[in-house]
Amino acid sequence: MTKYDYDVMFIGSGHANWHAALALRKAGKRVVLIEKDLIAGTCTNYGCNAKILLDGAADVLHQAVAYQGKGITGELKIDWSALMAYKQKTINPLHLLLEQQFKAAGIEIVNGTAEFVDQHTVTAAGKNISAQDIIIGTGQRPSILPIPGKELMHDSRDFLDLPELPKHLTFIGAGIVSLEFAMLVRAAGAQVTVIEFADTALRGVEEKYVEQILQRMRDLGIELHFNEAVQSVVKQDSRLVVTTANGLKVTTDYVVAGTGRIPNVEELALDKVGVKFDKTGILVDDHLQTNVEHIYASGDVIAKRIPKLTPTATFESNYLAALLAGQTTAPIQYPVVASVIFTLPRIAQVGVTSAQAAAEDYQVVTIPYGARLRFQTKNEPAAEATLIFDQEHYLVGASVYGDEAPELINFLTMIISQKLTLNKLNQAVFAFPSQTIGLLSMLSPYLKQI
Numbered sequence: 438m439t440k441y442d443y444d445v446m447f448i449g450s451g452h453a454n455w456h457a458a459l460a461l462r463k464a465g466k467r468v469v470l471i472e473k474d475l476i477a478g479t480c481t482n483y484g485c486n487a488k489i490l491l492d493g494a495a496d497v498l499h500q501a502v503a504y505q506g507k508g509i510t511g512e513l514k515i516d517w518s519a520l521m522a523y524k525q526k527t528i529n530p531l532h533l534l535l536e537q538q539f540k541a542a543g544i545e546i547v548n549g550t551a552e553f554v555d556q557h558t559v560t561a562a563g564k565n566i567s568a569q570d571i572i573i574g575t576g577q578r579p580s581i582l583p584i585p586g587k588e589l590m591h592d593s594r595d596f597l598d599l600p601e602l603p604k605h606l607t608f609i610g611a612g613i614v615s616l617e618f619a620m621l622v623r624a625a626g627a628q629v630t631v632i633e634f635a636d637t638a639l640r641g642v643e644e645k646y647v648e649q650i651l652q653r654m655r656d657l658g659i660e661l662h663f664n665e666a667v668q669s670v671v672k673q674d675s676r677l678v679v680t681t682a683n684g685l686k687v688t689t690d691y692v693v694a695g696t697g698r699i700p701n702v703e704e705l706a707l708d709k710v711g712v713k714f715d716k717t718g719i720l721v722d723d724h725l726q727t728n729v730e731h732i733y734a735s736g737d738v739i740a741k742r743i744p745k746l747t748p749t750a751t752f753e754s755n756y757l758a759a760l761l762a763g764q765t766t767a768p769i770q771y772p773v774v775a776s777v778i779f780t781l782p783r784i785a786q787v788g789v790t791s792a793q794a795a796a797e798d799y800q801v802v803t804i805p806y807g808a809r810l811r812f813q814t815k816n817e818p819a820a821e822a823t824l825i826f827d828q829e830h831y832l833v834g835a836s837v838y839g840d841e842a843p844e845l846i847n848f849l850t851m852i853i854s855q856k857l858t859l860n861k862l863n864q865a866v867f868a869f870p871s872q873t874i875g876l877l878s879m880l881s882p883y884l885k886q887i
C-alpha cells in the first residue's frame with residue numbers, strides 16, 4: 438500500500454484522460470477521475486458529436502441540392518427544432534453511458550472542481566484526494582471578447598443546444614467553429630453574417646480551398662466581413678446590434694463568439710505547486726511531464742504546436758497509459774495529424790502543406806477528382822485534392838476539398854504514415870466504385886512505385 442489514496446489521478450474526464458484511465462485501471466492501478474461538469478468532456482457533450490449530428494441534416498440537404506435538376510426535384514427543409522430534439526435525445530445520455538462504463542471498470546469518480554493543495558494532493562467536492570501520479574486534462578473553453586455587451590454573446594456550447602433557429606445569426610471570428618456553424622444554420626434557412634478581425638479565414642488551411650469555401654458561402658448568401666474588430670454588442674428593442682471599430686453595424690438576433698479557445702488552468706491553483714504554464718496551456722516535456730515530477734498534462738490544455746483535436750488528445754492519453762504502466766520510457770512521437778473542417782463541402786488536410794512544400798522543393802500535384810470522376814462522386818465537380826510528394830516520391834502531405842474529404846484524408850494519412858509505395862498499395866483490393874479507388878488511380882503515377 439502506498440501512502441496515497443490512488444495510484445493515478447485524472448483531472449478532467451475528456452478524451453485526454455479517459456482512455457488512459459480505463460487502460461491503467463485494467464492494468465491494476467487504483468484510479469480516480471475528477472470532473473466538474475458532465476463526464477466525458479467537450480467532444481462528447483458540447484463539441485464534435487453534437488456538431489456532427491446536427492451537420493448530418495445539412496450535409497444531406499447540401500448533397501440533395503447538387504442533384505436539383507439532375508434527378509431530384511422539390512424543396513427539402515431542415516426543421517431545426519426537430520433536429521435539436523433528435524440531438525438532445527441522442528447526445529444528452531452519452532455522459533451517463535460513459536460514467537456507467539467507467540464505474541463498471543472500477544474507476545472512482547468524483548464530481549467536483551479540482552484545486553491543488555500540494556504536489557500529490559488536490560481538493561475537490563470538499564475533500565482532499567491524493568495520488569502518486571496526477572494527469573491534468575482540463576481542456577479549453579471559448580474565449581469571449583472583453584467588450585461591452587459580452588454577456589449578450591453566446592458560445593459554441595449554447596449554440597449546440599439552441600432550441601429554435603433565430604432569423605439572423607452573427608458569428609464573431611472566421612475560424613473553424615464559426616464557419617462550420619455558419620454553413621449549418623444557413624442550410625437550415627437562417628440569415629448569417631460573419632465578422633473577422635484578420636484579412637482572411639481559417640489561418641493555416643490550404644489557401645485556395647479557403648477561398649473556395651468563402652466564395653461558396655457568399656454564393657449561399659452568407660455575409661462575410663474581414664478586417665473588422667468588433668467593439669460592442671448592444672440590445673435594441675428585441676434585437677441586437679453588433680458594431681465594429683470601422684463603424685460597421687449589423688442588426689441580428691443571436692451572436693456567437695468564435696474567437697478561439699483558452700486553456701482551463703486558473704481553477705487548478707497551479708502556482709501553489711509550481712507547475713508552469715503560459716497563455717496557450719501547460720508546458721510539458723517530450724514525456725508529457727510538467728516541470729513537476731509525477732504531474733503530467735494531456736489533451737487541449739497542453740501548450741502544443743500540433744492541432745488541439747480529439748484524436749491528438751486520445752493519442753496523448755494512450756501514450757501516458759503506456760508510460761505509467763511501464764510499457765515504454767520513450768518520448769512521445771506524434772505521427773502526421775489529419776484534421777477536417779466540417780464546412781459544406783469539407784476541407785481536410787494532413788502533413789506537409791503546399792505553403793511549406795514550396796520552401797522544401799517538394800512536388801505539388803493538383804488532382805481535380807470531382808471533375809474527372811463524375812460517376813463516382815455525388816456531382817461535386819469542384820472536389821479536388823492537392824498532394825505533396827518528397828524528392829523520393831513518397832506522399833508527405835495532402836489537402837482535400839470535397840464532401841468525402843474526411844474519409845479520403847484518412848486513406849491518404851495511411852499512405853503517408855506507413856510510407857506506402859504503389860507496389861504495396863497494389864497488394865490490396867479496394868472496393869469499386871469509390872472515391873478512394875478513383876483518387877488512388879489518379880495519384881498512382883506520382884507515387885514512389887516500389
Ligand SMILES: Cc1cc2nc3c(=O)[nH]c(=O)nc-3n(C[C@H](O)[C@H](O)[C@H](O)COP(=O)(O)OP(=O)(O)OC[C@H]3O[C@@H](n4cnc5c(N)ncnc54)[C@H](O)[C@@H]3O)c2cc1C
Nearest residue numbers: 449451452453473478479480484551575576736737746747
Ligand atoms: C464546437 C466544437 C467542435 C469540435 N469539433 C471537433 C471535431 O470535429 N474534431 C475534433 O477532432 N475535435 C473537435 N473539437 C475539439 C475537441 O472537442 C477537443 O480537442 C477535445 O474535446 C479535447 O479533449 P480534452 O480531454 O483535452 O478536453 P475536454 O474534452 O474539454 O475535457 C476537459 C474536461 O475537464 C473538465 N475540467 C476542467 N477544469 C477542471 C477542474 N479544475 N476540475 C475538474 N474538472 C475540470 C472539464 O469540465 C472537461 O469536462 C471541437 C471542439 C468544439 C468546442
Ligand SMILES: NC(=O)c1ccc[n+]([C@@H]2O[C@H](COP(=O)([O-])OP(=O)(O)OC[C@H]3O[C@@H](n4cnc5c(N)ncnc54)[C@H](O)[C@@H]3O)[C@@H](O)[C@H]2O)c1
Nearest residue numbers: 610611612613614615633634635667695696697745777778
Ligand atoms: N473540425 C474540428 O476539428 C473543430 C471544430 C470546431 C472546433 N475545433 C476546436 O476549436 C478550435 C477552434 O476554435 P475557434 O474557431 O473558436 O478558433 P480559431 O482560432 O479557429 O478562430 C478564431 C478566429 O477568430 C478571429 N478573431 C480573434 N479575435 C477577434 C476579434 N476581436 N474580432 C473578430 N475576429 C476575431 C481570429 O482571427 C480567428 O480567425 C480548434 O483549434 C479546435 O481545437 C475543432
